[in-house]
Amino acid sequence: MKTGRRISQILFLLFFFFLFLAATYPLRIKIPVDLFLRMDPLIGLSAMVSARAFVETFLWAIGVLLLTIPLGRYFCGWVCPLGTALDVTSFALKRKAGKKYPKLKYLKYMILVFLLVGAVFSSQLFWVFDPIALFTRSIELAVWPIVTLISTAIYGLAFQVFSYPDWLGKVHNFFSSTLLPDQLNFFRMSGWVLLIFLAILLAEFVSRRFWCRYLCPLGALFAFFSKFQIWRRRVNSDCTECAVCQNICKMDAIGGDFRNTDYAECIQCYDCVQDCSPAVTTINFKGKNQPYGIDLGRRRVIHSTAAGLVSVGILKSNLVTRNQTAALIRPPGARPENEFLDRCIRCHECVKVCSTSGRFLQPTFLEAGLEGLWTPVGVARYGYCEFNCTLCTKVCPTDAIHLLDVETKKKWVIGIAYIDRNRCFPWYKNENCLVCQEHCPTSPKAIELKDEKVRHFDGTERLVKRPYMIEDLCIGCGICETKCPVAGKSAIIVTPENEQRWVDGIS
């Protein structure tokens, strides 16, 4: 069964990566690419508690949660991609079970209470701790840029060495939109995300599954639901008390008496069954099942509740003013800012799937305030919103970005561009340019050129084509800002003026 568990882990991890790579244009697969996020009950819970609305995608998670009642924390041991990544790390580093901190086990429950209390008051911090969102985010923001760096280097090298071989063209055609993109993806917050991800992986040096044992609120939620689990570790009376099981248990779920199991911690990994030399340990459905309880203790509940309330205070007293927040270009179909922040769990699926992936959609730093940290924002100088593209609206697991059809999207205003006449060539240099007008995708164009006779500073008269904004037509896609050839800051800039947000029943 241990082999079976390993196969399951590997398959689910591969499936996760498959969905991750599939989250790109043309997005033809029928399976939702955010499936793992949808399966995660914590994400659904988070969105529903903070936004006080039913989120349809939660239906997947209900199934996962119901299975937990008889099967315990099977998800942690058999499915969770982060758990598998941790096991793989331990395997690669040849780590033993490591140090035990029994008191720290309560921390994850406290984190869960802290998050729930905060969520009630709309300070949504689930995104920080949710393992699936964290893993997806880490892969997208920290690992994926490295993959693209390598793949562009491979293309470059192959081109240099073999000139232009036909197989390279075929490889490029086949893989460029999935596995080996030709375009370097870069993200502003990559370094920070990578540090956190590495810290979680390297905590394996302290003890195996450190994250799962002490921090993971999803694990804590599963523990609450696995109270009546019937698929349990059982040891019969022939136990020789060799202590092997206790030493190898990566979840520290086996106590002083080797026959007893801390079922709230056990993830059914079968390590103890495999290594039990008298073969008296089994995990099965037989025998009596005593429900067990998790006693968090009044003090811990009070502490974490208090911490949750304090978090509300900190997050809601924004470190930035409203005006600064208003400078953000949100993806098309995004809900009004408050609701958007309640729902967004920073999985960055929208960032991954974006047609100009690695350019337009970027994680914020503090532009949206502390509570808006790492939310997706359009940065038009790096990239732009493709006119015919609705991909980001199709992959949001919490519906923070609502699904738009192509015709609606083409008219959906995410901002309006304005021309900086102090930097725009036709305006200050009296020289023709027009790149912004050429790229403007609306029909008729939101940028109009007018032939103007102007007196140049040397006294001569010139005929110049000068761009003007037709504000009613601009949808703020930002391609003008991306393509503006003026070095540094663009001479045409998109602001969220006039932006539309998705409101149920109104939009």
Add this chain to the structure above:
Amino acid sequence: MRHKITRRDFIKASLGTAASLSLPHLGLPELLAQTLEEKEIIPDLAVVTDGDPASLTRRAVELIGGMKRFVSKGDVVVVKPNIGWDRSPEQAANTNPHVVAEVVKMCLESGAKKVRVFDRSCNAASRCYDNSGIAKAAAEAGADVSQVVSAGFSDMKLPEAEVLKKWPLYKPALEADVLINVPIAKNHGLTYLTMGIKNLMGVMGGDRGKVHWNIDDKLADLAHFVRPQLTILDAYRILLKNGPQGGSLKDVKLMKTMVAGTQIATVDAYGATLFGIKPAGLTHIVKSSKFGLGEIDLDKVIIEKVSLG
């Protein structure tokens, strides 16, 4: 409908005129010498109208000497259409996919070893390749359709250039045995029209935005350097307004016309007349013509017009 002018007809007519007027003809000895070659006069421009995109294309190429004139057995051919925008064929922002496919077929029929089709798109490349219909049509016709790989650009010196002395260009386009330029005729805000010469921007790397400063001189320099052997101007549908990417079908006019020629400026000059614009008013075409890239005074050009209707 076809008015075929063979060299022999031309000479006979000349001789007839000369004889009937009983005047000494100054060029007679040369003309007599040429009659021995018994060759057809190949027009400078072939203009075919009223047909479907594929047959217009095939006829136009036949009229200027057939694809065998350009493509020999074993050649590597690059067909460079306009795949710039995430637009459908009806929106007339990209070259018609059937035109591209037909060119590919003719190249292969002439014995080409390989036909490559690519363009550096302005929108996301996969979207443009799909939506334009070109990726599918050209691949089905037997071409190697590939997106432009950033590693394929390398800085090149343009020795005869006046302004654009150095720029990263796409090596596979320049290293091909034959480069066939297949632009679409469209409106453009800065150069008024974008056709054959401007279509060559698709082999440029780097920040193409900067090319737009002093664009006419730079385009002429580029065309002077890149030198496609054949330019086939797709005017099946032309975009009259909101170019170069359009979007509204109201701005599209069905012209059912195909123009082919070896001289890029001449092709563009004829293309301009389809929009009712005088070629002499288009600076980049005039400059290219001065570099010897084709006569733009259409009165001095031998044009063979055929209607398939």
